[in-house]
Amino acid sequence: MWSKAVIASFNAIPQNACDSDYFGPYNKLLHTLFPPDSDFAVGPVFFRDSRQAPVTAVFEIYLVDKPVLILELRVPSYLDLPSTRQVVDEEIRSRMNGMVSACPLETLHAISALGTKLCFYSLNTRNRSAQIVPAAIPRHPTEMNDTAPADHWNYDILEPAGEERLRLIVKQIMDGCAALNV
Template sequence: MPFETDTHWPTRLVKLFKICRGQGGKGGMLESRYNGPVNAMLTYCLQVGLGEEFDYVIGPQVPADPDHPHSAIDFVVSAVIHDQFKPVLLIEIKDDTWATSATQRYHADAQMRQRFHAMLNACPLPDLHGLSLLGTSLRVYRGTVATYSVDPMLEECPSTEEVPPSNFLEGAWDRDLLSPGGLKEMQRIVSYIVTEVAKLS
């Protein structure tokens, strides 16, 4: 079944995620264990390299800012537009345990917003989407290029010492990427990207 009309993720793709989840903490593997399955998922969604066209490139990282060594992005999907790579989707991946920690959720949200700050101006589309994954728990971000704004809006940490209460951003990563709802969200985002990129060709 083609991705656009799927009602569920391919069984073997789901199995990749489950295998990696089962390897949590073993041999020093943390969130990086999900890079392979996420790459496979993105390739499936965008059909990268299939047919005669190579319209999209999935990069495991972008070069880090020398002054900020942790500024590399886990995955950037770039569209090839007028012989240039232009970012159209950002993905950050963290370990499953981040979903249960208010401090980690706070940092995951802040990191996504930093990514948008660094890359929104380079996006050729009206909106730049970002996926924050805590394991397979998904939160979708959308940056609007014209207004340089990011949705959902920033929720300020109520503590002046940036130590959030235990319920801070609780439920913000409320969708499982591997669920039918997660699939529909990916279908919506990919459809938007493909449609908008086609207008620029």
């Protein structure tokens, strides 16, 4: 179970929050999972996004200088529209494709967080023809289709199943990194 400090941090988020209101709670949570006195670094990265939202907050977790986890953060309202879900889905896939060759582990993990709702992504780094899971849904050429269904964000970080899933991924990352003898 998350510490009282982590839960309090999430509970302090205002009703009509912006992306930056989630930054502190996720920063606290990630530093709980990847302590500052370890070989891991939790690095915040901010991007201006000309398509939909003015700022994208991303946390990149590194083992020394090699990426092992990506968490992209947006407000919960991104769940409401297929177009905004599509934007975040495409962004995280692009970020994973850009970082996969630098990841020292067999799997590069990524998380799209829309408020407290999470979609987990993974990519086998050893297989050049591997595809990101969940599989991308191509746009239909003549009909509207949902390329990033809302049910992909089916875990909540504040619920036991969401916490368990995140902790399992972190354990896989920690075990994989320990085997590297860095």
